[in-house]
Amino acid sequence: MIRILLVEPMNLLRGALTATLSLEEDLEVVADLGVLDQALDMARAVPPDVAVVDVALLAGDGLATLARLTAELPDCAILVLAGPDEPGLLNRALDLRVDGVVGTQAAPCELVRAIRRLVRGERVIDAQLAVAMVAAPRSPLSRRELNVLSVAASGVPSTEVAAELHLSDGTVRNYISAILRKTGARNRLEAVRLAEGAGWLR
Numbered sequence: 001m002i003r004i005l006l007v008e009p010m011n012l013l014r015g016a017l018t019a020t021l022s023l024e025e026d027l028e029v030v031a032d033l034g035v036l037d038q039a040l041d042m043a044r045a046v047p048p049d050v051a052v053v054d055v056a057l058l059a060g061d062g063l064a065t066l067a068r069l070t071a072e073l074p075d076c077a078i079l080v081l082a083g084p085d086e087p088g089l090l091n092r093a094l095d096l097r098v099d100g101v102v103g104t105q106a107a108p109c110e111l112v113r114a115i116r117r118l119v120r121g122e123r124v125i126d127a128q129l130a131v132a133m134v135a136a137p138r139s140p141l142s143r144r145e146l147n148v149l150s151v152a153a154s155g156v157p158s159t160e161v162a163a164e165l166h167l168s169d170g171t172v173r174n175y176i177s178a179i180l181r182k183t184g185a186r187n188r189l190e191a192v193r194l195a196e197g198a199g200w201l202r
Contacts, residue, residue, distance in 0.1 A: 005048035006032040020085035055082035070097040100124035139200040148175040
């Protein structure tokens with residue numbers, strides 16, 4: 001049996017995927033979760049052969065959680081489910097040890113086939129998503145601007161951003177202004193969301 005850990009935030013979709021995969025004689029969903037935070041503990045308890053993870057869960061601290069999962073469970077293949085509008089997160093996920101990517105528009109049989117291929121040691125990349133990843137916009141921000149935005153992403157005030165990066169308050173305000181201008185964002189929060197979605201923040 002191929003043991004599957006499913007991590008999908010949408011209850012309805014998670015239930016449908018669990019039911020679909022469980023119909024296959026050689027597949028068993030050993031756990032299904034709505035959040036990635038619990039995945040590592042669950043994977044330790046019931047070691048899966050494949051972890052199927054929604055790409056939306058990789059925003060914020062999700063990539064770090066996924067990195068811990070791959071480090072602790074090197075024999076578990078990682079399959080990411082993604083739509084064509086999240087190429088930045090996909091590119092960042094593939095920088096980690098992600099073994100496969102399947103589009104959310106794929107037929108259930110394609111997901112099943114991808115899981116079986118991963119267990120055989122093959123890599124699976126959805127062709128449409130590969131095109132979207134290649135076409136993803138590059139960051140217009142300098143390395144220093146990305147550093148400022150990365151610290152600002154935690155929600156701390158500009159004074160704390162300045163202290164952490166050893167900059168003056170005025171310099172941080174100038175960087176934030178430049179970030180908003182280059183990204184077209186209306187405020188710092190929107191700039192963070194845009195940068196995370198595009199995969200610019202690491």
